Amino acid sequence: MTDRLEQQLDFILATEALRTVFRQSPVLNTGRKENSAEHSWHVALMAWLLAEHANEPVDASKVMVMILLHDLGEIDAGDVFAYDEAAREAHHEQEQACIVRLAALLPDDQGEKLLALWEEFEEAETSEARFARSLDALQPMLLNYHSEGGTWREHDVYEAKVTAVKSPIAEGSETLWSRAKRLIADAVDKGFLKT
C-alpha cells in the first residue's frame, strides 16, 4: 500500500503542471487566458449539471473523470488552438506520449485505466466520450461569447469556421448543439463574430 501511495503521489505532483499550460480562451473580466487545469475543472462541473442533455444515457461520473484527465497530455505537448487544424494531428501523438509517461508513474492498474480513459475520449466512440467532447467544445464558446468575441475576434475566426469546428457537439448532444448554434447566431448579430 505504501508503494502504491508513493506512486500515486508522484503522479499527482507531475500533473500539477497542467496549471502552467495556457489556452486561448479568456478568464472573464481579467485580461488573462485560462489554463488547462481550470478549464478542466469548469468542464467537469458542466458534466455534473448537463448530463441530462446527452443524446444517449451517460455515466456522468465517467464523463467527469474523463474530463479531469483529458488534457493531461498537454503537460508535455502544450495546448493547440481549436481552430488550428494543421497543428492538431501532430499534437495527438505528442499528447499520447505524455500520457504514456504519466501513466508509467502510477500503479499498473491505474496507469492502464488512465490510458484507456484518455484513448476513449480521443476516439469518441462511446456515449460518454462523445458527450465529454461536446462539453469541452462548448465551454470556450461561452467564454468567447461573454467576452464580446474573445479569441474569435483576436484570431479572425469567422462564423463558418466556428460552425464547422464546433458541429461535433451534436454527436454528444443535439440539445447543446442547438443552443450553440443560437449562441453563434447571437454573436454574429452583436458583432462579436464575423461572417
Place this chain on the structure above:
Amino acid sequence: MTDRLEQQLDFILATEALRTVFRQSPVLNTGRKENSAEHSWHVALMAWLLAEHANEPVDASKVMVMILLHDLGEIDAGDVFAYDEAAREAHHEQEQACIVRLAALLPDDQGEKLLALWEEFEEAETSEARFARSLDALQPMLLNYHSEGGTWREHDVYEAKVTAVKSPIAEGSETLWSRAKRLIADAVDKGFLKT
C-alpha cells in the same frame, strides 16, 4: 428543457469566476499562487486516484462532485488562509450565502443538490465528506513541501501549527495522515518548516 438549460448555463457562467479567487499555495515553478478552480481540479483528480486510502468505503464519484463545488462559496467570500483560524468562522457564513445565491440560479432540484452537497462537505459527517476534506487539506501540503516551504515559510507557520491544523486528515484517511506526518517531519529536517 430549454428553461432548464438556460438556468444551468447562467450558473455555469457565474461559477467561472472561481478562477479569479487566489489561494496562498503556490503553483510550482511559476512564482504565482494557485486559484481555487485549478486547486479544485487537482483535488478532484486526487479523489479519483486515492479513494482506496479512505478509512471507510466511499462513493468516489460523490467525493469528486463535492470537491468540484466545495469552494464555489469563495466566489463572493474569497479564500481564507488555512492557518488563519479567527477568519475561518465568519467565512463559513459568507460562503453559505454565496452558495445560496448560486443555487438559486439553477433548476430547483439541482440547486437543492448543490446546497446539500456543499453542506455535507462542511459538516464532515459522512465518509465522503471526511475523505474529501482530507484531500483538500493534503493537496496544499504537497505544494508547500515541493516549493521548499512555500506558504509555511512565507507566513511563519510552525510545525506544531501545521500538525494541529492538518490533523483532521486522519478522520478521512489514517493512511494519508501517516504520510502527511512524514512529510511534515521531512520538511522540518530539510529546513522548510520551523519547529
